[in-house]
Amino acid sequence: MSPSQPPGLSCPAQQTPKLDCLALGCCLPWVTAVPGGESCPLVPEHWTYPPFEAVKDSQGNIYARGAQDMKCVSIQYLEAIRRLKAEGKCFARTIHLTFVPDEEVGGHKGMEMFVQRPEFKALNVGFALDEGLASPSDTFSVFYGEKSPWWIKVKCVGSPGHGSRFISNTAAEKMHKVITSFLAFRESEKQRLRSDTGLTLGDVTSLNLTMLEGGVSFNVVPSEMAVGFDVRIPPTVDLKVGAMLAWPGPGGERARGCPTHTPLHITSTEESDPWWKAFSGVCRDMKLPLKLEIFPAATDSRYIRAAGHPAVGFSPMNRTPVLLHDHNEFLNEQVFLRGIDIYARLLPALASVPALPAEG
Incomplete structure (x- = not known):
């Protein structure tokens, strides 16, 4: 697959590339997951292990740039989709994975432009999952809005x-x-x-x-x-x-450099909301304690919310110190593998949300 010509998108080589993967769906508005398409710079001499070799220590901790942000979630999405396809699953809604660049430097040449493109409108997005953060405690952080x-x-x-x-x-x-x-x-x-x-x-x-x-x-x-x-x-x-x-x-x-207007975009976390009910229901069934928060920085989900679509930031990484962009970024293998199990339950639940009144 050529990065300059990803499937379904017109993206000449001189433009910022985007990759869209399609799986498992039907005709209702789709569920899209948005893993990041890049990692941050680093200083190798400050790392205990080579940062691009994914070394696993005796405790099962995998050290690598992107272990928490966002290679982990990207792989977890793909593995969950692979598992669901192998089981022959099909849902009322199509699941899309969109790998979009430029998020680390503001997303202006990535998601901000993409949501204005006809290709994005053709995705017919109903709900989006984006990145969250690790949580040092037993709880899982879920972000329903974020700072400007x-x-x-x-x-x-x-x-x-x-x-x-x-x-x-x-x-x-x-x-x-x-x-x-x-x-x-x-x-x-x-x-x-x-x-x-x-x-x-x-x-x-x-x-x-x-x-x-x-x-x-x-x-x-x-x-x-x-x-x-x-x-x-x-x-x-x-x-x-x-x-x-x-x-x-x-x-x-x-x-x-200061915007003159910042609209308020917050995703509903009321139990009456069908999307949140599907998301939180899986977490209750799997006994995943949730902590609802405003994301302290900025992700691509702000552009999705601004386009009128509900979006939640979630990375299944509890009992993990927050080390994105830091030296010795790591993720424990058991936390990583459990994340695949979580997405293998979350994605079907979201893709099975019945047609909403606004969807006709």
């Missing part, structure tokens, strides 16, 4: 001059005010999370200074400096927070 990523760059313009003088109204002084304001908000959100045991990271706005730009020489006071912030705003938070963070500060600072 706001990447803000503030440019400060001031008076230049020689480094030996006390220049007034400098870009650095203005930047200091901006940074102080942003980090004060960051500290308030951090303390709110610490003081309320009922909150998770997905319930508060996270903010980090991630970029600093400016200067050409040690002895020259720069006329321009810039600072970048990574802000993640939960769908449950008043969007006025975003307006506050994006203000054009005193003295000519200019912010860019």
